[in-house]
Amino acid sequence: MKIGFIGLGIMGKPMSKNLVKAGYSLVVRDHNVSNEAELVELGAIVAKTPKEVAEQVDVLITMVPNSPQVKEVCLGANGIIEGAKPGLIVIDMSSIAPLASREVHDALAAKGIKMLDAPVSGGEPKAIEGTLSVMVGGDKAVFDQCYDIMKAMAGSVVHTGDIGAGNVTKLANQVIVALNIAAMSEALSLATKAGVNPELVYQAIRGGLAGSTVLDAKAPMVLDRNFKPGFRIDLHIKDLANALDTSHEIGAHLPLTAAVMEMMQTLKVDGQGTSDHSALACYYEKLAKVEITR
Numbered sequence: 001m002k003i004g005f006i007g008l009g010i011m012g013k014p015m016s017k018n019l020v021k022a023g024y025s026l027v028v029r030d031h032n033v034s035n036e037a038e039l040v041e042l043g044a045i046v047a048k049t050p051k052e053v054a055e056q057v058d059v060l061i062t063m064v065p066n067s068p069q070v071k072e073v074c075l076g077a078n079g080i081i082e083g084a085k086p087g088l089i090v091i092d093m094s095s096i097a098p099l100a101s102r103e104v105h106d107a108l109a110a111k112g113i114k115m116l117d118a119p120v121s122g123g124e125p126k127a128i129e130g131t132l133s134v135m136v137g138g139d140k141a142v143f144d145q146c147y148d149i150m151k152a153m154a155g156s157v158v159h160t161g162d163i164g165a166g167n168v169t170k171l172a173n174q175v176i177v178a179l180n181i182a183a184m185s186e187a188l189s190l191a192t193k194a195g196v197n198p199e200l201v202y203q204a205i206r207g208g209l210a211g212s213t214v215l216d217a218k219a220p221m222v223l224d225r226n227f228k229p230g231f232r233i234d235l236h237i238k239d240l241a242n243a244l245d246t247s248h249e250i251g252a253h254l255p256l257t258a259a260v261m262e263m264m265q266t267l268k269v270d271g272q273g274t275s276d277h278s279a280l281a282c283y284y285e286k287l288a289k290v291e292i293t294r
């Protein structure tokens, strides 16, 4: 089966490599053509536009930053909608606004193209290992048809509801991750300011109730002063903005998310938008005048 893959960035590149490893033939495309080279070495064909990708494949995965890019790739000039063969399935694995997923789904459906929204969690390390968590919205029969493709990149693939439910699930994930990083930063700045070694605090608590996947992934990055992304603050701001917009649309309340959003915005203004989201610790360090390090 031929699969298209559009968006070969930090996540898309290792995800598409895992599809090649699983035996699928790929047609790829990225705005930044230098991102295509490693896939070409593995035998992938390059197409010049999303339309050209769609003309050649049965299933097409998109992994781009946000809703405007998904709309452009799917519905824009030379977009997927212009090149799709009958029966094409689009799996959008980007993290975007649930409302945008529904809009793109409906526009594609009007042309007979099926779509799932299937964002992921686990970051670059799990994308490389092929152990991502995939959260999927859309028609259950289409989900069943695409399960093996998504499983080739993932440890778990869970259908959470109709179209848009994948991205609602991802917004919930992003709220939990952001608040966990803030809690970790707040706690480690307290310990450091109190004169207790934050590395020892981390080692002491990681096996207790405060332990978490986020703590184990992000505390070592802070302690090593390694803020190379991973997942950029800019992209997490995008997700929290989508969460806050969605909460306003439906009448949910996200006061803690709003507070962490404000902290991330402050870091972006300070020039740290392209740092890993673990750099949220720097917000606390600046206020407490400490450095959380080994």
Ligand SMILES: NC(=O)c1ccc[n+]([C@@H]2O[C@H](COP(=O)([O-])OP(=O)(O)OC[C@H]3O[C@@H](n4cnc5c(N)ncnc54)[C@H](O)[C@@H]3O)[C@@H](O)[C@H]2O)c1
Binding pocket: 006, 007, 008, 009, 010, 011, 012, 029, 030, 031, 032, 035, 063, 064, 065, 066, 069, 072, 073, 093, 094, 095, 096, 120, 121, 122, 123, 124, 230, 231, 232, 235
């Ligand atoms: N980095 C992570 O840890 C992580 C984890 C889970 C989910 N995500 C989500 O996955 C998505 C991708 O994230 P990423 O970290 O790989 O970002 P990235 O910026 O590294 O990659 C995005 C890629 O999309 C390409 N692109 C953008 N617009 C395009 C277009 N119109 N046509 C073709 N290519 C286009 C860019 O050139 C880039 O290579 C985002 O929605 C992000 O929120 C990221």
Ligand SMILES: O=C(O)[C@H](O)CO
Binding pocket: 095, 120, 121, 122, 123, 173, 174, 177, 231
């Ligand atoms: O869950 C994740 O992988 C990170 O929060 C980035 O989306």
